[in-house]
Amino acid sequence: MIEFPLPMLASAIILVLTFTGIFTETYHGIERAKFAMAGAGAIIIAGQILGFYSPELALQSIDWNVVFLLAIMMIIISIMVSTGGFEHLALYLAKIGSHSQFTLMLLLGTAVTLISLLLDNVTTVIIFGPLIIIIARTMGISPIPFLLSAAILSNAGGVATLVGDPPNLMIGSAAGIDFNSFFQHMALPVFIAWCGIVFTLKTLFKNELNQKITNNFNQVIAYKNKALWYKSLVVMLFMVGLFISHHHIGWQPWLVAAAALTLLIFTSRKVELEEVTHHIETPLLIFFISLFIVIGGVEQSGLLAVVGEKFKPLILQDPLLAALVLLWVAAILSALIDNIPFTAAMIPVLAGLESQGINVSVLWWALALGVGMGGNGSHIGSTANVYVVTISERLARETGNQAFAITPALWLRKGLPAMLVTLVLCSIFIWFGYDFLYVDKI
Numbered sequence: 432m433i434e435f436p437l438p439m440l441a442s443a444i445i446l447v448l449t450f451t452g453i454f455t456e457t458y459h460g461i462e463r464a465k466f467a468m469a470g471a472g473a474i475i476i477a478g479q480i481l482g483f484y485s486p487e488l489a490l491q492s493i494d495w496n497v498v499f500l501l502a503i504m505m506i507i508i509s510i511m512v513s514t515g516g517f518e519h520l521a522l523y524l525a526k527i528g529s530h531s532q533f534t535l536m537l538l539l540g541t542a543v544t545l546i547s548l549l550l551d552n553v554t555t556v557i558i559f560g561p562l563i564i565i566i567a568r569t570m571g572i573s574p575i576p577f578l579l580s581a582a583i584l585s586n587a588g589g590v591a592t593l594v595g596d597p598p599n600l601m602i603g604s605a606a607g608i609d610f611n612s613f614f615q616h617m618a619l620p621v622f623i624a625w626c627g628i629v630f631t632l633k634t635l636f637k638n639e640l641n642q643k644i645t646n647n648f649n650q651v652i653a654y655k656n657k658a659l660w661y662k663s664l665v666v667m668l669f670m671v672g673l674f675i676s677h678h679h680i681g682w683q684p685w686l687v688a689a690a691a692l693t694l695l696i697f698t699s700r701k702v703e704l705e706e707v708t709h710h711i712e713t714p715l716l717i718f719f720i721s722l723f724i725v726i727g728g729v730e731q732s733g734l735l736a737v738v739g740e741k742f743k744p745l746i747l748q749d750p751l752l753a754a755l756v757l758l759w760v761a762a763i764l765s766a767l768i769d770n771i772p773f774t775a776a777m778i779p780v781l782a783g784l785e786s787q788g789i790n791v792s793v794l795w796w797a798l799a800l801g802v803g804m805g806g807n808g809s810h811i812g813s814t815a816n817v818y819v820v821t822i823s824e825r826l827a828r829e830t831g832n833q834a835f836a837i838t839p840a841l842w843l844r845k846g847l848p849a850m851l852v853t854l855v856l857c858s859i860f861i862w863f864g865y866d867f868l869y870v871d872k873i
Contacts, residue, residue, distance in 0.1 A: 438483040442732035445474045446776075449725055454768040464714040467721035474728035484728045492727020493720055497600045499685035501719065502711055503692050504594065507663075508554050509710035510695060510702055516660035517546075518652050521562040525570075529647050532572060532640040533633060539563065540580045544588030544625060548595050549667065552585035556815045560822050571646045575823065575837060576636040582819045583628055583807045583849055590803030591621040594674070594684060597719075598774040598802045605778045606785075606795050609678035616796055620860040624804060624853035631849045659699050666695045722775050730779045739783045746789060751865050754797040755858055761801025762854050766808025766847075774802050793865065800857045808850040810842040 449470030453463040471489070478484020511517070524542055528535030539559065546555045559581050567574035589595035593603045593613040603613055633640065654660055670691035673680075677687050696702050729735055746753045757777075764773050777798055781791050806813035810820045820837045827836035 436733070438478075438481045438732040439734040439737070441477045441481060442474060442483075442729045442734055445470055445477060446725065446729050446734075449473075450772055453772055462714060464718040464721065467718050467725065471721040471724035471728075474725050478728050478731065483732045488731060489724045489727060492730070493723040494601065494604050496604045496683050496685050497597070498716055498719055500594065500600060500688050501597065502716055503685060503688040504551065505711045506707050507666075507688065507692050507695065508550055509707045510699075511550075511660070511663045511667075512554070512558060512710075513655060513707075514657070514660035514663060515652065515655035516657075516663070517558045518562060519654055519660075521559055522566070522652055525566045529570065529644060532576070532642065532644060535566075535644075536577055536580050536632070536636075536640065537629065539577055540584040540629065543581045543585040547585040547588035548592045549671070552589040552596065553814045553818065555585045556582050556818055560819055564822065564826055569646060570644050572642065572644060573639055574826065574835065575841075576632065576639050578819045578823055579837060579842070579845055580628075580632050582813070582815045583632070583846060584625065585815055586806045586813050587621060587625050587628055587804060587853065590624075590799060591617045594688075596803055598770055599799055600684070601771075601774050601778060602795055602799050603684075605782055608795065610674040610684065611678065613799075617799065620800060620857050620864075623856050623860060624800075627852040627856045628807075628849045631852045632845070635845050635848060659702070662698050663695060666691050666698070669694065719771075722772060726775045726779060729776075730783075735776075735779045736783055739780045742780065743784060743787075743789070746784065746791065746794070750790075750793060751862065754793045754861055754865075757794055758797040758801040758857060758861065759854060761798055762805030762808065762850065765802045765805030766812045766850065770802035770806055770813070774798065793861065797861060800861075801854075804850060804853040804857060807853070808847050810837065810839050810846070812846075812850075816842070816846070 449466055452459075452461065452466030452469070456463045456466075475484060475486055475489050478488070479486075520542065521539065524538040525535065528538045543552075543555050543559055560578060563577045563581060564574050567577060586596075590599065591614060593599050593608065593610045599613065602608065603610075670687060673682065673687040673690060674684065677684060682690075696704065726735075742753065745756075761770075761773060761777070764770075781794055781798070785791050806816065810816050820842070823835055823837040827833050
């Protein structure tokens with residue numbers, strides 16, 4: 432029986448209690464950020480008493496690059512949303528695809544995927560979700576295939592870039608992976624997985640999508656601020672250019688986003704900072720900060736180093752097998768629980784092994800693919816999933832038609848197969864593309 436020193440035991444207990452509270456949020460109704468805050472406070476106090484952690488070390492453990500980038504992107508998104516440009520885009524696509532349900536699903540799915548490459552996937556479905564319902568009700572068709580595909584494809588699309596998904600930010604910042612390298616390694620497997628999702632959903636929703644559309648969509652929604660929308664698009668292109676070159680100019684991603692935001696608010700003098708900063712999701716930022724503190728304390732106790740040593744023989748003996756195991760474990764856990772805490776716990780383990788001179792490049796990519804694709808496995812696998820389920824349930828209540836509600840069972844029948852298809856495709860890609868992934872990250 433392994434005996435753990437008291438600091439390791441204390442940090443393990445705090446970690447388990449904190450994660451249990453976070454993962455069971457839907458049952459007790461207490462926000463996950465509150466449990467993360469409690470865990471952060473507990474591990475700082477325990478660390479001071481037992482001598483393995485301190486408030487100074489807690490501050491150092493916070494990845495401010497991730498926190499600042501998330502906050503700044505939230506402000507940029509709120510400015511873009513206020514213009515009405517996304518609504519105009521969605522309705523334009525609806526007109527183009529009004530002759531075929533599959534074409535409509537493909538157009539809307541492509542739009543949310545591309546937007547999710549740079550913007551948070553939750554924001555993307557919050558924008559497109561209500562619009563999808565309006566489009567479907569106007570055309571007299573079921574919104575279910577379109578809502579479900581929007582969530583699943585936005586989750587998948589976000590995996591492709593450094594800024595597309597919060598776990599990517601955490602992985603990239605901790606592993607020193609720049610924007611270009613992340614996209615170069617993830618674009619191909621994500622595109623392959625994306626095609627697999629589209630084929631799977633087309634097969635699973637065959638009966639619904641084959642129904643002929645009887646009502647043409649001719650609604651028009653005017654821009655709220657057309658000039659600001661076009662300025663935002665120009666600034667986004669500028670930001671992408673800086674992201675591509677940020678490693679060469681020595682800028683962190685948060686600084687790139689800050690430069691883009693500064694340019695946007697100075698070219699649009701009517702934008703009020705007080706108004707747009709109201710849309711910052713403070714609980715999410717608090718959750719990240721607290722989670723970094725908790726994981727930092729666990730790392731300082733030495734527990735994660737012990738975990739890393741347990742994985743070390745498998746990685747040294749068969750890194751390909753280790754990558755496949757990590758891919759599937761990360762995906763399954765991300766389907767059942769939030770993928771952010773799991774990512775936060777795995778990062779120090781891989782970073783510790785890397786500091787010993789072990790090439791864990793393929794494991795970073797497997798982790799990113801696993802936590803990103805795994806969120807599609809259940810209705811609670813990602814916040815985007817929870818949102819589309821919520822608005823579908825609201826629609827079912829309003830119309831009295833329970834067929835419009837996305838139930839957990841429905842998600843398991845449609846979403847879970849899509850996730851499994853992506854994992855098989857990603858596994859094949861890792862197997863045959865191992866040499867491509869098992870290289871220096873930069």
